[in-house]
Amino acid sequence: MKWCRVLDNVEALFNPRSIAVIGASRKPGKIGHDLLKNIIEYGYKGKIYPINPKADEILGYKAYPSIKDVPEDVDVAIIVVPAQYVLDVARECGEKGVKVLVVITSGFGEVGNVEAEEKLLEIGKKYGMRILGPNIFGYVYTPARLNATFGPRDVLEGPIAFITQSGALGIALMGWTIMEEIGLSSIISTGNMIDLDVIDLSKYLAEDQYTRVITIYLEGLKEGSGRRFIEEMREITKKKPVIVIKAGRSERGRLAVASHTGSLAGSDKLYDAAFKQAGVIRAYNIEEMFDWARALATQPVPRGEKTIIITNGGGVGVLATDSSEEYGVPLINPSETLKQKLRETMPWFGSPKNPVDLTGQAGVDNYVKALETAFESDEVDNIVLLYCRTTVLDPRDLAKAVVKIYDKYREAGKPLVAGFVGGLDTLEAIKILNKNNIPTYPSPERAVSSLSKIIEYRRYLARQKIID
Numbered sequence: 001m002k003w004c005r006v007l008d009n010v011e012a013l014f015n016p017r018s019i020a021v022i023g024a025s026r027k028p029g030k031i032g033h034d035l036l037k038n039i040i041e042y043g044y045k046g047k048i049y050p051i052n053p054k055a056d057e058i059l060g061y062k063a064y065p066s067i068k069d070v071p072e073d074v075d076v077a078i079i080v081v082p083a084q085y086v087l088d089v090a091r092e093c094g095e096k097g098v099k100v101l102v103v104i105t106s107g108f109g110e111v112g113n114v115e116a117e118e119k120l121l122e123i124g125k126k127y128g129m130r131i132l133g134p135n136i137f138g139y140v141y142t143p144a145r146l147n148a149t150f151g152p153r154d155v156l157e158g159p160i161a162f163i164t165q166s167g168a169l170g171i172a173l174m175g176w177t178i179m180e181e182i183g184l185s186s187i188i189s190t191g192n193m194i195d196l197d198v199i200d201l202s203k204y205l206a207e208d209q210y211t212r213v214i215t216i217y218l219e220g221l222k223e224g225s226g227r228r229f230i231e232e233m234r235e236i237t238k239k240k241p242v243i244v245i246k247a248g249r250s251e252r253g254r255l256a257v258a259s260h261t262g263s264l265a266g267s268d269k270l271y272d273a274a275f276k277q278a279g280v281i282r283a284y285n286i287e288e289m290f291d292w293a294r295a296l297a298t299q300p301v302p303r304g305e306k307t308i309i310i311t312n313g314g315g316v317g318v319l320a321t322d323s324s325e326e327y328g329v330p331l332i333n334p335s336e337t338l339k340q341k342l343r344e345t346m347p348w349f350g351s352p353k354n355p356v357d358l359t360g361q362a363g364v365d366n367y368v369k370a371l372e373t374a375f376e377s378d379e380v381d382n383i384v385l386l387y388c389r390t391t392v393l394d395p396r397d398l399a400k401a402v403v404k405i406y407d408k409y410r411e412a413g414k415p416l417v418a419g420f421v422g423g424l425d426t427l428e429a430i431k432i433l434n435k436n437n438i439p440t441y442p443s444p445e446r447a448v449s450s451l452s453k454i455i456e457y458r459r460y461l462a463r464q465k466i467i468d
């Protein structure tokens, strides 16, 4: 029963029928104004109620002096008033029957104001309201076209969920994902996590049809929630990959975490062990986390681990080979039959061994035939496609051809990752490929590293007996 109620209210956070912004300011540049503007302009379709005792109307919406004056039900109340007013406002929300409070306001546990935080949680419990925050920048859920943050507006839709315990970093990464064209299902700032925490949110996202991978920037768990983290995450990771960056690995980093969100950083070794037990994939930097997420979100779980590298450049082929060994990606030794087929895809001075070298003379046709051969072959489970900029092959033409082949073999269940190295036109090709769900990176190492996480996740599912 409790579980149902909890899920219902978390559902209201992601798909609210109505939202009130309490402290919606009339002045552009203030958080309460910009957040309301984002909600309106990003395209939220539910009802929007600005609450401000000094205004009749804000950004074209009728304003109410108090939440209690709103004539209809309110699912989510976003609180953007100074800390000293938050408890009174929260009580009014409780009396109104609000389901979830999203408390943007700072000045609670993170500055030692633990008592106010406890009172806020008591109010939440008394009225059965869930609380996100306090001390957060808000949240985004793209399937509902809901951007309730004071960060960048035009978050791209996609299959990656991002939960962040750091506010400023989270806002910065919102902009970064737009620049990198990474599509997100949600971005959630957790702040002080007095109620809803990374575990509750991951649990919801594990069932969310729009989310394929969950990424988390974590500074520390709440005291006493380590066991719960392992148990719940173990179930979640059976459904979807979870990638975590755990900050505060070093001793000085640990102290920095304590003064940032006030979380218990705990021993890094303990976290490491917990992640392993829970099947959580640990990333060590932001680039890795999103690289891996891109691959895991778009590619199928392969039948096996046998991998082939196809390249037009010996150097990138060798680098990818080194990375494969480093990251535990098993490269096949093609059979004579396969080698014969591959030979037909390249000039006589190419190499059908693995890495398959189509040579610097390779054109679209060579790549297309080599890719078709790899997709058709039973010896191959995974493909790494590499390209170095040459004058004979425009990377954008190659990208378009690869998209066609990939569409043709979509049902083959073979992951394809690509590394394209070159200048600005190569960057355009990378964007074409990523837009078409082929994870593509500007270096061979990043492509192989990303494939290694697909293979790692396959191993994990096999150990859990979810796949053979």
Ligand code: COA
Pocket: 022, 023, 024, 025, 026, 027, 030, 031, 032, 051, 052, 053, 054, 055, 065, 079, 080, 081, 082, 083, 085, 089, 104, 105, 106, 107, 135, 136, 137, 166, 167, 168, 189
């Ligand atoms: N109900 C509704 N509106 C109220 C109110 C109440 N009880 N009390 C005040 N307001 C209105 C104000 O009149 C004002 O509107 P106006 O600008 O049109 O006059 C608006 O709410 C905001 O109040 P104000 O006193 O101007 O606060 P502020 O905008 O300077 O600061 C916070 C409010 C929440 C932004 C600030 O206290 C804060 O916590 N900032 C940090 C937020 C943050 O960084 N979070 C973490 C990010 S990672």
